[in-house]
Amino acid sequence: xxxxxxxxxxxxxxxxxxxxxxxxxxxxxxxxxxxxxxxxxxxxxxxxxxxxxxxxxxxxxxxxxxxxxxxxxxxxxxxxxxxxxxxxxxxxxxxxxxxxxxxxxxxxxxxxxxxxxxxxxxxxxxxxxxxxxxxxxxxxxxxxxxxxxxxxxxxxxxxxxxxxxxxxxxxxxxxxxxxxxxxxxxxxxxxxxxxxxxxxxxxxxxxxxxxxxxxxxxxxxxxxxxxxxxxxxxxxxxxxxxxxxxxxxxxxxxxxxxxxxxx
Amino acid sequence: xxxxxxxxxxxxxxxxxxxxxxxxxxxxxxxxxxxxxxxxxxxxxxxxxxxxxxxxxxxxxxxxxxxxxxxxxxxxxxxxxxxxxxxxxxxxxxxxxxxxxxxxxxxxxxxxxxxxxxxxxxxxxxxxxxxxxxxxxxxxxxxxxxxxxxxxxxxxxxxxxxxxxxxxxxxxxxxxxxxxxxxxxxxxxxxxxxxxxxxxxxxxxxxxxxxxxxxxxxxxxxxxxxxxxxxxxxxxxxxxxxxxxxxxxxxxxxxxxxxxxxx
Amino acid sequence: xxxxxxxxxxxxxxxxxxxxxxxxxxxxxxxxxxxxxxxxxxxxxxxxxxxxxxxxxxxxxxxxxxxxxxxxxxxxxxxxxxxxxxxxxxxxxxxxxxxxxxxxxxxxxxxxxxxxxxxxxxxxxxxxxxxxxxxxxxxxxxxxxxxxxxxxxxxxxxxxxxxxxxxxxxxxxxxxxxxxxxxxxxxxxxxxxxxxxxxxxxxxxxxxxxxxxxxxxxxxxxxxxxxxxxxxxxxxxxxxxxxxxxxxxxxxxxxxxxxxxxx
Numbered sequence: 001x002x003x004x005x006x007x008x009x010x011x012x013x014x015x016x017x018x019x020x021x022x023x024x025x026x027x028x029x030x031x032x033x034x035x036x037x038x039x040x041x042x043x044x045x046x047x048x049x050x051x052x053x054x055x056x057x058x059x060x061x062x063x064x065x066x067x068x069x070x071x072x073x074x075x076x077x078x079x080x081x082x083x084x085x086x087x088x089x090x091x092x093x094x095x096x097x098x099x100x101x102x103x104x105x106x107x108x109x110x111x112x113x114x115x116x117x118x119x120x121x122x123x124x125x126x127x128x129x130x131x132x133x134x135x136x137x138x139x140x141x142x143x144x145x146x147x148x149x150x151x152x153x154x155x156x157x158x159x160x161x162x163x164x165x166x167x168x169x170x171x172x173x174x175x176x177x178x179x180x181x182x183x184x185x186x187x188x189x190x191x192x193x194x195x196x197x198x199x200x201x202x203x204x205x206x207x208x209x210x211x212x213x214x215x216x217x218x219x220x221x222x223x224x225x226x227x228x229x230x231x232x233x234x235x236x237x238x239x240x241x242x243x244x245x246x247x248x249x250x251x252x253x254x255x256x257x258x259x260x261x262x263x
Numbered sequence: 264x265x266x267x268x269x270x271x272x273x274x275x276x277x278x279x280x281x282x283x284x285x286x287x288x289x290x291x292x293x294x295x296x297x298x299x300x301x302x303x304x305x306x307x308x309x310x311x312x313x314x315x316x317x318x319x320x321x322x323x324x325x326x327x328x329x330x331x332x333x334x335x336x337x338x339x340x341x342x343x344x345x346x347x348x349x350x351x352x353x354x355x356x357x358x359x360x361x362x363x364x365x366x367x368x369x370x371x372x373x374x375x376x377x378x379x380x381x382x383x384x385x386x387x388x389x390x391x392x393x394x395x396x397x398x399x400x401x402x403x404x405x406x407x408x409x410x411x412x413x414x415x416x417x418x419x420x421x422x423x424x425x426x427x428x429x430x431x432x433x434x435x436x437x438x439x440x441x442x443x444x445x446x447x448x449x450x451x452x453x454x455x456x457x458x459x460x461x462x463x464x465x466x467x468x469x470x471x472x473x474x475x476x477x478x479x480x481x482x483x484x485x486x487x488x489x490x491x492x493x494x495x496x497x498x499x500x501x502x503x504x505x506x507x508x509x510x511x512x513x514x515x516x517x518x519x520x521x522x523x524x525x526x
Numbered sequence: 527x528x529x530x531x532x533x534x535x536x537x538x539x540x541x542x543x544x545x546x547x548x549x550x551x552x553x554x555x556x557x558x559x560x561x562x563x564x565x566x567x568x569x570x571x572x573x574x575x576x577x578x579x580x581x582x583x584x585x586x587x588x589x590x591x592x593x594x595x596x597x598x599x600x601x602x603x604x605x606x607x608x609x610x611x612x613x614x615x616x617x618x619x620x621x622x623x624x625x626x627x628x629x630x631x632x633x634x635x636x637x638x639x640x641x642x643x644x645x646x647x648x649x650x651x652x653x654x655x656x657x658x659x660x661x662x663x664x665x666x667x668x669x670x671x672x673x674x675x676x677x678x679x680x681x682x683x684x685x686x687x688x689x690x691x692x693x694x695x696x697x698x699x700x701x702x703x704x705x706x707x708x709x710x711x712x713x714x715x716x717x718x719x720x721x722x723x724x725x726x727x728x729x730x731x732x733x734x735x736x737x738x739x740x741x742x743x744x745x746x747x748x749x750x751x752x753x754x755x756x757x758x759x760x761x762x763x764x765x766x767x768x769x770x771x772x773x774x775x776x777x778x779x780x781x782x783x784x785x786x787x788x789x
Contacts, residue, residue, distance in 0.1 A: 001555055011438035015318035018299040022321030025295065029264055029323065032551065036544040042439055043501055055541035058548030058651060060555065074478045118475050122491040125321060175537035176568055212644050215600045228648040238569055274701035275538065278581035281562040285584030288558065292527055292586065305702055306764055337741045381738050385754040388584060
């Protein structure tokens with residue numbers, strides 16, 4: 001059965017989410033509708049990009065991922081359908097796609113809009129549901145829009161490398177209050193070159209050991225690891241790292257690498 | 264695949280929602296179970312009616328909409344199955360149906376109850392799941408109950424029109440904190456007759472322009488529009504209208520219409 | 527269609543829940559994925575056991591129930607698949623199964639783990655999804671692990687009976703703020719032997735009548751009943767019993783039984 005996933009800020013309380021699902025089911029009754037989440041903070045495309053970027057690779061190829069964030073119509077809005085790593089994405093060209101993709105997509109089209117735009121109150125039901133079901137049925141992406149060369153760019157905070165130091169920042173706090181930075185395992189490994197390190201944050205906190213699992217330290221102790229998100233994560237075994245360590249979104253962390261004899 | 268939607272106040276944490284879904288799947292494994300929401304405020308049939316009224320038309324005809332709000336058994340309780348605009352509804356006759364429907368339903372039956380009512384602890388699994396799956400399978404509504412002429416009436420606050428003034432009230436605050444009133448587009452258009460208007464609320468706030476989209480005003484500015492709910496809505500572009508404007512459920516709003524030359 | 531239910535503490539906001547669903551759908555696209563809940567308090571296996579114990583019997587036989595709580599790998603961790611009352615359960619052997627089952631399961635196996643455990647960051651997608659889909663497809667439990675004789679025991683607080691008194695405790699507060707104790711209907715009936723009783727809690731509160739339904743007392747009045755959970759429950763008709771009566775998790779309640787003439 002074809003899969004359409006939904007990533008939105010519509011919440012779990014209003015009728016908006018149901019309207020979207022009803023619209024999809026009216027066009028394609030035999031579809032597997034999977035909620036990635038509807039609890040993205042309102043209009044927060046960075047958060048949506050982080051969540052979907054980490055979730056979509058788990059789904060089968062040819063899944064369709066509908067993104068319903070910050071999609072209100074205005075004159076400059078473009079609605080896109082995109083093929084990337086053999087998955088399909090439908091959403092508003094508000095910058096989220098540049099945060100989501102690490103390389104150029106396979107295909108990008110700007111969706112045809114057949115209606116009077118004045119009356120386009122809910123593009124998710126009016127435009128996105130049609131595009132997503134078309135793709136879920138195996139329809140060609142070229143049939144629903146005209147080719148576009150690139151997506152809107154939105155800058156994201158990247159880690160800075162200065163010789164033996166990586167400066168990164170906190171990009172996500174999960175519901176266990178684990179603190180996730182923008183330092184990938186690839187970057188860490190490349191700069192580390194097997195040396196020892198110290199990860200500094202807040203005033204005097206530091207961690208000098210990389211764990212494999214949350215429970216390698218005693219309960220209540222802090223640790224750092226590359227979790228399932230593949231980003232460096234600061235956690236407390238069975239504890240609230242964000243709260244207890246005072247680490248919030250946007251906070252800076254610093255990793256210093258040492259040749260072995262200095263440690 | 265047959266569709267059964269669920270609108271309840273059971274929340275997303277206890278086992279009640281799962282018990283309902285398990286009961287339905289035990290009777291009809293090949294069903295598309297769609298959550299409208301389980302986060303209706305406890306016992307709040309007005310809120311449930313608002314959400315479902317706006318959501319159900321997006322679903323295909325013959326969808327079954329199960330309503331699990333305020334359904335505890337007592338001697339005066341009637342459990343109903345209803346056909347309305349070629350959709351099916353199953354729930355308790357607690358007044359919600361009069362809030363949900365704008366015209367007389369096509370069919371109403373009071374559900375047969377085959378068990379000792381003393382032991383009827385959870386009508387959603389015991390009664391509603393059976394009725395909903397019967398209808399989802401294409402069974403006749405007349406096979407599960409006896410005809411009833413009308414549903415329990417519950418009064419809802421209606422707007423009042425005095426010559427060139429509409430007085431309405433706030434009936435819903437959505438999760439973006441948009442403020443939704445009980446003034447429909449039809450009523451507004453009928454009284455407006457192409458004249459200018461001013462929408463007044465709180466002490467000194469007013470809006471004199473109708474927007475088509477949330478983003479027609481600068482971010483942080485207030486606006487009013489007919490959103491996807493088809494009711495007049497007061498919003499702030501990317502902001503919290505309820506909080507910032509101090510508008511809460513039940514608050515009064517007033518629209519005055521002017522002949523063009525007076526404005 | 528095969529059913530896999532999910533009971534986790536992953537929340538409704540991060541990508542973890544979606545990663546689990548994507549993993550399952552990649553292995554078995556034609557599956558009915560049902561959320562029991564993802565809102566179990568972090569690491570709370572007692573809460574998860576209570577919810578799933580009350581939910582699973584509503585599902586059809588041969589349903590697979592995946593439990594994603596407290597499953598981080600360590601040297602002593604065993605991951606199990608279990609057949610119990612013709613349902614299947616997959617999860618970590620952290621004590622939850624002893625809380626979930628009332629008699630010995632039909633089969634228990636310790637799951638084969640084919641990968642380097644160092645890199646096992648998310649057993650839910652790596653191990654549990656494989657086991658659950660194998661079972662959902664009708665595969666034998668003996669094909670995915672080696673037999674194990676018993677599950678890890680975790681003690682739960684049991685009611686104490688002293689002659690004509692039952693001392694129990696509060697084990698769950700639901701989202702309506704109903705207060706659920708660990709006193710089952712069986713135990714109550716066995717000790718009661720048709721006598722009158724008084725249920726005492728907090729300092730001076732007591733209830734001497736067993737209700738069948740929440741609405742047998744006036745709105746705002748307290749009552750006790752055996753609800754759908756089959757445990758003795760203290761509630762307020764349409765009110766917040768936990769808050770208004772000051773009853774919290776772990777609090778003690780006492781039932782005294784009287785011969786008829788003494789009352």
